[in-house]
Each structure stands twice: as C-alpha cells, then as structure tokens.
Amino acid sequence: xxxxxETAADSSLRTTGGAPPDDDGSSATEAPxxxxxxxxxxxxxxxxxxxxxxxxxxxxxxSGPVAVDAERxxxxxYGQRAYLVQLRREGAGTALIDPVSCPDLSALxxxxxxxxxVLHAATQDLPCLREIGMVPTRLFDTELAGRxxxxxxxxxxxxxxxxxxxxxxxxxxxxxxSTRPLPEPWLRYAAxxxxxxxxxxxxxxxxxxxxxxxxxxxxxxxxxxxAPPPEPRKDPWRRTSGMHKVRRRxxxxxxxxxxxxxxxxxxxxxxxxxxxLGDAAIVEAALALPANVHALAALHGFGxxxxxxxxxxxxxxxDRARALTxxxxxxxxxxxxxxxxxxxxxxxxxxxxxxxxxxxxxxxALAERLNMPQENLISPDTVRRLCWExxxxxxxxxxxxxxxxxxxxxxxxxxxxPVLAAALAEQDG
Numbered sequence: 001x002x003x004x005x006e007t008a009a010d011s012s013l014r015t016t017g018g019a020p021p022d023d024d025g026s027s028a029t030e031a032p033x034x035x036x037x038x039x040x041x042x043x044x045x046x047x048x049x050x051x052x053x054x055x056x057x058x059x060x061x062x063s064g065p066v067a068v069d070a071e072r073x074x075x076x077x078y079g080q081r082a083y084l085v086q087l088r089r090e091g092a093g094t095a096l097i098d099p100v101s102c103p104d105l106s107a108l109x110x111x112x113x114x115x116x117x118v119l120h121a122a123t124q125d126l127p128c129l130r131e132i133g134m135v136p137t138r139l140f141d142t143e144l145a146g147r148x149x150x151x152x153x154x155x156x157x158x159x160x161x162x163x164x165x166x167x168x169x170x171x172x173x174x175x176x177x178s179t180r181p182l183p184e185p186w187l188r189y190a191a192x193x194x195x196x197x198x199x200x201x202x203x204x205x206x207x208x209x210x211x212x213x214x215x216x217x218x219x220x221x222x223x224x225x226x227a228p229p230p231e232p233r234k235d236p237w238r239r240t241s242g243m244h245k246v247r248r249r250x251x252x253x254x255x256x257x258x259x260x261x262x263x264x265x266x267x268x269x270x271x272x273x274x275x276x277l278g279d280a281a282i283v284e285a286a287l288a289l290p291a292n293v294h295a296l297a298a299l300h301g302f303g304x305x306x307x308x309x310x311x312x313x314x315x316x317x318x319d320r321a322r323a324l325t326x327x328x329x330x331x332x333x334x335x336x337x338x339x340x341x342x343x344x345x346x347x348x349x350x351x352x353x354x355x356x357x358x359x360x361x362x363x364x365a366l367a368e369r370l371n372m373p374q375e376n377l378i379s380p381d382t383v384r385r386l387c388w389e390x391x392x393x394x395x396x397x398x399x400x401x402x403x404x405x406x407x408x409x410x411x412x413x414x415x416x417x418p419v420l421a422a423a424l425a426e427q428d429g
Contacts, residue, residue, distance in 0.1 A: 035166040038191040042184065043094050045084075047101035052108070055095045060111035062092035065140065067118045067197035070125045071177040071190060075274065078266045082128040083177035088194040089115070096190060099132045100180070106133025113137055118201045120156045122224055130229065139225050140217075142197065145204040148217050150371035160196055163203050168192055211371075216411040220376075223409060235330075241279040246286050249329035253321035254286040256330055261317040277301070277314070285318060338381065339388035355387040355427045362423040363416065370415070378416045382406040386420065394428050396421045 046052050059066065071084040085097040085105065099105060109129075117136035119125055121143040129135070146154035153159070157168045172189040179186075208214040233239070237259035246252055259282060266273040281301025290296040293315045297303045302311060339345075345353035363383060367374040374380070385406055391398035399421040403413045 030165055032161045032165050032167045035160075035168055035192055035195065037188065038094055038195055040093050042187050042191055043096055045096045045098050045182065045187065047098040049102070052097065052102045052105075055092075055097065056108050056111050058092040059087060059089050059095065059108065062089035064090045065116040065118045065198050065201060066112050067194035067201075068125070068129070068134075068136075069119065069190070069193045069197070070128050072128055073176050073178040075174065075272050076176040077178050077272060078270050080128050082125075082132060084182065084190055085129070085132070085134070086190050086194045088197065090198070094191050094194060096187060100178075104133055109134035116140055118142065118197050120159075120197065126224070127229070136225055139221050140201050140205070141221055141224060142200050142204055144220055144224075144376070145201075145208060145217050147376050148213050148220070148372050149204060149207050149211060156193065156197075159204075160200055163200055163207075164196055166196060216409075219409045219411050240282055242283040245283055247332070249326075249332060250289065250321065250324075251286040252330045252332060253324055253328075254289065254318055255282055257317040257321045258282045258285060258314065261313065265313075285314070289322065290315065290318060339384045342384065345388075349388070351427070352388050355390065355424055356384065358423040358427050359383050359387050359420055362419040366415065366419050378403070378408060378412050379406070382408055383420070387424070390424055390428075394421060394425045399424065 044051075046055055066087055066089040069086040070082040071086075072080050073083050074080065077083075082099045085099055086094065087097070087108075088094045097105065097108075112134075114137070116138045118140045119136075120141070122139055122141040126136075142156070142159060143154045146159050151159065151162065153162070157170060160166050160168050169189050169192060172186050175186060177186075182190075205214065208217050235256075237256045240255055240259055243255065246255055258277070262273050262277045262282070266276045269276070278301050281299065284299050284301060285296065288295070288299055290299065293308070293311045296315050296318065297306070297311055302314065339352075340348060342353075342356060345356060360383065363374055363378055367377045370377065382403060386399070386402050391402050396417050400413050400417040403417060403420075404410075408416070
C-alpha cells in the first residue's frame with residue numbers, strides 16, 4: 001500500500017468543501033490528490049470459467065465488506081445488462097469480470113452471500129447484477145449514506161474527493177461498455193471505481209454514527225436489499241419524451257404503435273431504442289398523422305438518410321393506429337391508483353390542498369433541521385396519500401400507522417409523525 005493509500009484508509013473523515021462541516025463549523029480544505037492507478041495495477045479481465053473459479057475462491061477467502069460495481073452500455077445497447085463487473089475485497093484485491101463471456105456469476109454471488117456489499121447508488125446496479133446471479137443479502141449504499149449525512153454532492157467522484165481527499169478519473173462513465181476488447185484506460189477507470197469504495201463506506205459509517213443517523217441508514221439499506229424486483233412498467237410507451245403535447249386518442253395510438261415497433265427493432269438489433277428512432281420523431285408523427293410515406297418523410301426525424309424501406313415500416317405503424325376503431329384507442333392518461341396530481345387538488349378538494357401545503361412545509365422544515373433531502377426523510381408520495389385520505393382521527397398513533405402502511409421505515413415514522421400529525425390537526429381544526 002502506498003503512502004497515499006494509507007492516508008485514504010485513515011479513519012478520520014476528510015473534507016475538501018463538499019462534506020458536512022464538523023460540529024465547530026470548520027472543514028478541511030486540503031488540495032485533493034489525483035488517484036491515477038489501482039494500487040496493484042490493472043487486473044486482467046476474467047473471461048473464462050477457470051479464471052472465474054479462481055476469483056470465486058479468492059473472494060470467498062477474503063475478509064470484510066466487498067466493493068461491487070457494474071458498467072452498462074446505456075444509450076448504446078438494448079436493455080440494461082451488465083458488460084463489466086468490478087469487485088474489491090480485503091485479501092482478494094480487485095477483480096474485473098466480463099459477464100458476456102461469464103454470464104452466470106451465481107457461484108460468486110453465493111460465495112459473497114454472507115458479506116456486506118458496498119455499492120454506490122445500489123438501485124441502479126442491482127437489477128443487472130440480479131440478471132447474472134448476484135444478489136446481496138446485506139449492503140451499504142455510499143450514495144444514500146451521503147444523502148442521509150447531508151452531503152450536497154453525492155456522485156462517487158464528489159464523495160471520494162470530499163470525504164477521502166482523492167480525485168477519481170472522469171470521462172469514461174458514458175462510454176460503450178459492450179466494446180470488446182475494452183481499452184486499457186477504461187479498465188483503469190473501472191478498477192478505480194471500487195478502489196476506495198470500502199474506505200468511503202468506513203468513513204461514512206463513522207460520520208452517520210456521529211450524526212446519530214447510522215441506524216436510519218441501516219434500515220434504508222435493509223429495505224433496498226430485501227425489496228423484490230420491480231414489476232414491469234405498465235404502458236411504457238407513455239413515457240415517451242414530449243408526450244405532454246399529445247392530446248387526442250388517435251395520436252396516442254400512433255405513439256404506441258411507433259414505440260412498440262421501435263422497441264421490437266431495437267431488441268432484435270440489440271441497440272438503444274433512441275438509435276432506431278428518436279422520441280421527438282415519434283411525437284411529431286403522432287401530431288401530424290401522415291397519410292402516406294411522402295408526408296412522413298417530410299417530418300423532422302424521418303427524412304434525410306432514412307431509406308424507403310424504413311419509412312414504409314414507420315408508415316405501416318401509423319396506418320395501424322389510423323385503422324383502429326374508437327374502442328381500440330388508448331385512453332388519455334394512465335389509470336390513477338393514488339391521489340390525483342397535486343395541481344388539481346385546489347379544485348377537487350381545497351381542504352386536502354391545504355393539508356398538503358401544511359404537511360410539505362412541516363417536512364421541509366424537519367428535513368432542513370436533520371440536514372437531508374426531503375425525499376429521503378419521507379417519500380413525497382406517502383405524504384400525498386396521507387393528506388388526500390387522512391385518518392379519521394388525526395393523532396400521532398393513527399398518522400404513524402398510516403405512514404407505516406405506505407411503507408415508511410420505522411425511523412421515518414418516528415421522525416416525521418409528530419410534525420405531520422401537528423400540521424394536519426392544525427388544518428383540520
């Protein structure tokens with residue numbers, strides 16, 4: 001371990017202007033140190049069963065938490081699969097695994113099942129890790145820890161710099177990780193992403209403990225680790241960018257047909273849907289309802305280099321939407337399963353709107369006192385549901401039960417119940 005890495009492993013929390021100040025209001029301003037190379041160099045990429053077996057054995061024999069990261073090819077390939085998995089653990093060093101050549105990492109996941117996994121923004125990586133057989137039972141999310149601790153910038157680079165005093169290389173996060181072979185600078189970047197992740201975890205744990213928030217963080221981490229895989233999104237075509245311009249049901253049908261056609265093509269070609277056809281082009285075609293290929297080609301996003309065959313497949317999708325009966329057309333808007341949008345509350349239920357305003361103000365003030373984002377203190381959707389359909393008796397016991405029924409963690413219920421109960425009771429009175 002170099003002198004620089006010994007400094008990084010020091011138990012004290014360093015700041016360079018981006019961390020919560022000490023109790024006396026001061027913070028260190030030492031110049032951050034560039035971290036240019038992994039401490040043991042760039043490890044070879046594991047791409048066969050024999051090398052994978054050796055890695056599984058090494059990480060099973062390691063000790064302490066294991067740093068885990070994954071790189072995807074968002075914007076380049078279809079879906080969110082992992083194209084590189086990085087791990088680091090005391091006694092095992094760093095491993096870079098190619099999940100294209102080694103698509104089943106369940107043996108590795110099982111070997112690490114008893115360890116705490118350290119991830120940054122865990123909910124982003126867990127779905128693609130789950131696909132290859134890696135599912136943690138315990139985790140520590142350094143991004144979420146930073147939010148709870150009150151850090152204003154919680155990206156990995158910002159956290160490593162503000163907490164540990166090191167600058168990570170930037171510039172390769174958005175590259176096409178499906179590229180083979182992966183260039184050495186990308187592999188260096190990937191290895192450095194897990195280089196100090198456990199050190200960051202240790203420093204953040206101490207900071208959370210200092211602030212009296214460590215148990216809160218553990219409850220959040222447990223909730224992430226135990227959460228089931230998310231249900232497939234209903235009507236994903238409705239999330240097309242620019243949909244707010246599309247009002248008529250026939251136009252909605254065109255968006256749906258074009259979106260579904262694009263998705264099939266993108267999946268077949270294994271490319272990002274945006275590379276097949278842009279959202280803006282889909283919306284423009286929906287608004288114009290072109291009657292033929294000539295009219296379609298005149299629209300922005302369809303002309304220029306698009307060939308006749310491509311134009312015909314898009315026009316066929318438009319024609320399918322034009323041919324639907326009124327009964328087959330999609331409804332404007334998704335079925336509402338909860339409260340209506342807050343902007344409609346003043347007209348639908350002025351008293352509920354007043355409750356929501358008071359509740360938001362109370363949550364905002366408490367979040368400021370606790371030095372954390374409001375959405376981490378309590379889900380905005382939970383607050384809306386409580387205000388739209390409040391308990392019959394607005395006391396702390398009933399408010400606490402309502403919050404717990406919406407999935408709030410115990411620490412959230414404990415912190416938020418008194419201020420919400422008071423705010424709602426004041427409005428009700």
